[in-house]
Amino acid sequence: MDTITASGRPFKVRRARLDDVAAIMALMADDPLGATREPADPAPYEAAFHEIEADPNHFLAVVTQGDVVVGTLQLTIIPGMSRGGTKRLQIEGVRIAGHARRLGLGVAVMEWAHEFGVCHGARLAQLTSDRQRPDAHRFYERLGYVPSHVGFKRPLMGD
Amino acid sequence: MDTITASGRPFKVRRARLDDVAAIMALMADDPLGATREPADPAPYEAAFHEIEADPNHFLAVVTQGDVVVGTLQLTIIPGMSRGGTKRLQIEGVRIAGHARRLGLGVAVMEWAHEFGVCHGARLAQLTSDRQRPDAHRFYERLGYVPSHVGFKRPLMGD
Numbered sequence: 001m002d003t004i005t006a007s008g009r010p011f012k013v014r015r016a017r018l019d020d021v022a023a024i025m026a027l028m029a030d031d032p033l034g035a036t037r038e039p040a041d042p043a044p045y046e047a048a049f050h051e052i053e054a055d056p057n058h059f060l061a062v063v064t065q066g067d068v069v070v071g072t073l074q075l076t077i078i079p080g081m082s083r084g085g086t087k088r089l090q091i092e093g094v095r096i097a098g099h100a101r102r103l104g105l106g107v108a109v110m111e112w113a114h115e116f117g118v119c120h121g122a123r124l125a126q127l128t129s130d131r132q133r134p135d136a137h138r139f140y141e142r143l144g145y146v147p148s149h150v151g152f153k154r155p156l157m158g159d
Numbered sequence: 160m161d162t163i164t165a166s167g168r169p170f171k172v173r174r175a176r177l178d179d180v181a182a183i184m185a186l187m188a189d190d191p192l193g194a195t196r197e198p199a200d201p202a203p204y205e206a207a208f209h210e211i212e213a214d215p216n217h218f219l220a221v222v223t224q225g226d227v228v229v230g231t232l233q234l235t236i237i238p239g240m241s242r243g244g245t246k247r248l249q250i251e252g253v254r255i256a257g258h259a260r261r262l263g264l265g266v267a268v269m270e271w272a273h274e275f276g277v278c279h280g281a282r283l284a285q286l287t288s289d290r291q292r293p294d295a296h297r298f299y300e301r302l303g304y305v306p307s308h309v310g311f312k313r314p315l316m317g318d
Contacts, residue, residue, distance in 0.1 A: 021240075028241055039243045048244030057214055060240065076237055081180075081219065082187055082252040084198045085207030089315065090249070093241040117315050125315055128287060128308035137309055144313050149287035151308025152299050156248065156276050156284055 004112050007103040009065070013112050016060040016072065021045050023069035024062065027095040033130055034095075059116065063096070063109055071096040071109055077120045089117030091127040110143050163271050166262040168224070172271050175219040175231065180204050182228035183221065186254040192289060193254075218275065222255070222268055230255040230268055236279045248276030250286040269302050 001014040016024065025045050029038045052058045052074065063071030076090040091113055096106045117125055128151030129136045137147065160173040175183065184204050188197040211217045211233065222230030235249040250272055255265045276284055287310030288295045296306065 024240055034241070037242050041243075044244035045240055046244075048238050048240050048246070051238035051246070052240070055214075055216055055238075057216065058238065072240070074239060076235070078235055078249070078251070079207050079210035079214075079217065080233055080251055081183055081204055081207050081211070081231070082193070083196050084200075085203035085205075087207070087210070088251075090237070092237070092239055092247075114313075114315055123315050125313045126287070126311065128285070128310050130308055131306075137311075140311050140313075145311035146313065147290075147309045148312055149289055149310025150296055150306045151287050151310040152285065152296075152304035153307055154273075154284045154299075154302070154304040156273055156282050 002112060004063075004105075004108040006100070006105040006108045009103060011070070011100075011105060011108070012064045013061055013109065014064070016049070016062045018046065018049060020062050020069055020072075021049050024060075024072045024095075027069070027072055027097060028093070030097070031095065033132065061113075063100075063105065065100065070100040071105060073109060073113060075113055075116055077117070077122060083124070086124050087120070087122045089113070089120070089122035089125045091125060094127070106139060107143065161271060163222075163264075163267040165259070165264040165267045168262060170229070170259075170264060170267070171223045172220050172268065173223070175208065175221045177205065177208060179221050179228055179231075180208050183219075183231045183254075186228070186231055186256060187252070189256070190254065192291065220272075222259075222264065224259065229259040230264060232268060232272060234272055234275055236276070236281060242283065245283050246279070246281045248272070248279070248281035248284045250284060253286070265298060266302065 001012050004011050028034045052060045057077045059075040062069045073094040074092045078088045078090050160171050163170050187193045211219045216236045218234045221228045232253040233251045237247045237249050
C-alpha cells in the first residue's frame with residue numbers, strides 16, 4: 001500500500017480486493033459514457049476481478065480516502081519487441097470520483113502509476129481516451145502525454 | 160501452428176522462437192517510423208522475447224512463407240473491469256513485409272488474430288496506430304475498426 005497526497009490530504013493506493021468490486025462498479029457507472037455501457041449485475045465484474053488477480057502482470061488498483069474507494073485504475077506491464085524491445089505500462093479504466101478530481105487526485109494517481117511502471121521496467125506509458133472526453137485529453141497532455149496515435153476498437157462478438 | 164491464405168497462397172502463423180528474433184528485428188527496421196527508432200543490437204530484443212515468452216497472456220506471432228518470416232504481430236489478452244468486465248485483445252507491433260502486403264496477407268493475419276481473441280474470451284480488439292500512418296488507418300477501418308479514441312504515449316525514462 002502506498003500513500004499519495006492531493007491538496008495536502010492523504011490517500012492510499014492499494015491492490016483491489018473482491019469486496020472493492022461494488023465500489024469500482026459504482027465509479028465506472030458514474031460517468032457519461034459508462035452510464036450507457038456498464039451493467040448492474042456484479043457477476044461479470046467479479047469474474048474479471050479474479051482473472052486480473054491471477055496474473056501478476058496486471059494490477060487493479062483502488063484509491064481510498066479513509067475507508068472509502070474514491071478512484072480506480074488498471075495497470076498492465078506489456079513487454080514488447082518494437083522500439084528496441086521497450087516494455088510498456090498500459091493504463092486502462094482510470095476513474096476518479098468527482099469531488100476527489102477537484103482536489104487534484106487524478107494527477108497524484110497518475111504520477112503513482114508512472115512510478116509503478118518505472119519500478120517494473122517500463123519505458124513507455126500508454127493509454128487511449130475516448131474522443132468524447134476532451135477534458136480528459138487536456139488532463140493527459142498536462143501530464144506529458146502526446147496524442148500521437150489513433151486508438152482503434154473493434155467488437156469481437158459475432159465474428 | 161495455423162495455416163492462413165492470401166491470394167490463394169498458404170502462409171503459416173506460429174509462436175515466435177528465439178531464432179526468429181533477427182527476422183522480427185528486420186521487419187521492424189524496414190518501416191518509415193521503425194527506421195529511426197529500432198537499434199541494431201539484438202540484446203534488448205532477445206531480452207524482450209524471453210519476457211514475452213514467459214507469460215501465457217502474451218503471444219508473439221510470426222507469419223512464414225516456406226521458411227521465410229514475412230510478418231509479425233504481438234497479442235496480449237487483458238481482462239478488465241470496464242464495459243461490464245470485458246476482456247480485451249490488445250494488438251501491438253503488426254508488421255507485414257511489403258511484397259506480402261500486396262498479396263492481402265495483412266487482412267488474413269488480422270482475421271487470424273481476431274479468432275485468437277475470440278478463442279481466449281476477448282470481446283473487444285484494440286490497437287493504436289501512429290497518426291503518421293494514414294494507409295494503416297484505412298486498412299484497419301476496412302477491417303471494422305472504429306477510430307473512436309485518441310492514443311496517448313508518454314516516455315517514462317528520466318522521471
